[in-house]
Amino acid sequence: MTQRLAVNVDVDALHLYRDIHGLPRTGASRAAWLVGVPRFLEMFEASNLRGTFFAVASDLLDPECRSVAEDVVRRGHELASHSHTHPYDLIHRSDSAIAREISEAGALLSEVRGSPVRGFRAPGYNIDDRMRRVLVDRGYHYDSSVLPCPAYYLARAAVISWLALRGRPSQSIVGDPLTSFESRYPQRISSGVGRGLVEFPMSVLPWIRFPIIGTSLALLGAAGVRYLGPALERMEFVNLEFHAIDLLDAADVPGSPLIGKQPDLARSVSTKRQAFEEAFRRCSAARNDTLENFAAEF
Numbered sequence: 001m002t003q004r005l006a007v008n009v010d011v012d013a014l015h016l017y018r019d020i021h022g023l024p025r026t027g028a029s030r031a032a033w034l035v036g037v038p039r040f041l042e043m044f045e046a047s048n049l050r051g052t053f054f055a056v057a058s059d060l061l062d063p064e065c066r067s068v069a070e071d072v073v074r075r076g077h078e079l080a081s082h083s084h085t086h087p088y089d090l091i092h093r094s095d096s097a098i099a100r101e102i103s104e105a106g107a108l109l110s111e112v113r114g115s116p117v118r119g120f121r122a123p124g125y126n127i128d129d130r131m132r133r134v135l136v137d138r139g140y141h142y143d144s145s146v147l148p149c150p151a152y153y154l155a156r157a158a159v160i161s162w163l164a165l166r167g168r169p170s171q172s173i174v175g176d177p178l179t180s181f182e183s184r185y186p187q188r189i190s191s192g193v194g195r196g197l198v199e200f201p202m203s204v205l206p207w208i209r210f211p212i213i214g215t216s217l218a219l220l221g222a223a224g225v226r227y228l229g230p231a232l233e234r235m236e237f238v239n240l241e242f243h244a245i246d247l248l249d250a251a252d253v254p255g256s257p258l259i260g261k262q263p264d265l266a267r268s269v270s271t272k273r274q275a276f277e278e279a280f281r282r283c284s285a286a287r288n289d290t291l292e293n294f295a296a297e298f
Contacts, residue, residue: 004237005286006200006294008052008080008144009040010121011244013059014258016086020159022168023257033065035252036244041075043247043273047280052291054082054121054144057105060112069112078290079112080119081105081140088172091126102134118292121145125202126175132194142295144200144239149211150180184209186237188298198295202241205231214242215264217279218272225278232282239291240279246272 014029037053044051053072060066073079083090084105090098102120109117118141122131127145135143156174163170186200203212205228210216212232217225225232232238245264249272250256252265259265 003233003235003283003286004294005049005283005288006052006237006239006291007044007049007242007280007288008054008121008239008291009037009242009244009246010054010082011037011056011059012082012086013056014245014253014256016056017245017258017262019088019171021258021261022163022166022170023261030059030062030065031248031252032244033059033062033068036247037068037072039247039269039273040242040244041072041077043276044077045075047277049280049288050077050290052078052080052119052144054080054119055109056082056086057084057108060108066112073113078119078292079109079117080121080144080291081109081117082121083123084108086123088124088126090123091128091131091175092173095130098130099134102131102138106138106140118142118295119144124172124175125179126173127179128176129193132189132197136194136196140197142198142200142291143194144202144241144291146179146182146199146201147204147211147213148180148182148184148201149204149209150177151209152211153177153180180209186239186294186298198298200239200291200294203235203237203239206235212238212240212279214240214246214272214276217275218246218264218267220275221271222274222278225275225282229278229282232279233285238283238286240283242276246276 015025084101106117120143122145125147160170189197249269250259250265
């Protein structure tokens with residue numbers, strides 16, 4: 001069976017990382033859109049890949065960020081929803097607040113796309129039945145919010161607790177750790193709330209459930225990715241998730257309080273890109289497409 005490869009980028013503005021670390025929001029933080037996304041577009045073009053970009057819709061009220069998003073669409077990539085304002089605690093908010101976040105994002109992103117937005121990824125990977133119900137009601141075709149990796153949830157809980165002890169409460173939340181044990185295979189939800197949606201979990205390795213995402217690939221480096229190569233090549237469906245910050249480094253955000261705190265910025269862009277491109281080479285025989293197009297096949 002031919003392997004399928006989806007590559008996708010969460011375009012989280014840098015102020016969202018300040019929220020994680022309990023740092024104040026100060027100054028502009030458009031580097032994710034104005035620097036990170038163009039670099040991903042160039043890398044995908046060099047590797048002949050089509051991708052899905054999950055956008056926080058309110059970012060596109062800025063004309064320059066919107067222009068980059070329009071370029072994403074012009075180049076044949078998918079623009080999908082990452083909510084309207086990316087509240088980390090969206091899963092804990094009221095039904096009306098959840099509906100408003102999804103509806104406002106959908107309206108703006110559909111306008112930029114020129115067609116109805118079809119895909120969603122929840123802030124912080126935290127999805128529940130209430131969100132799925134809203135997605136179905138508004139005509140979404142798929143969700144890609146599940147990261148089936150228990151170690152990730154443990155690490156996040158540890159970081160949140162450590163920051164709280166230091167008097168810097170994080171805006172991030174742990175969420176439901178049971179989602180870390182969900183299936184690692186794409187599947188159409190066949191009954192109950194969310195019926196009809198296709199769920200695309202982010203890829204993890206079998207058994208150990210090591211996450212195959214930009215952060216872990218950057219930490220491994222190209223040599224480490226080569227070591228994991230045989231396992232990656234055997235995966236039937238690879239849903240490879242990045243963040244726009246993955247193609248930024250400290251030189252792109254001089255003086256930022258995130259330097260020294262956010263590991264994504266600690267390695268050079270060139271080193272990270274080498275690791276990412278090694279992963280692409282390992283999946284060179286795969287059929288690549290956007291998540292939206294893959295959802296139509298289920």
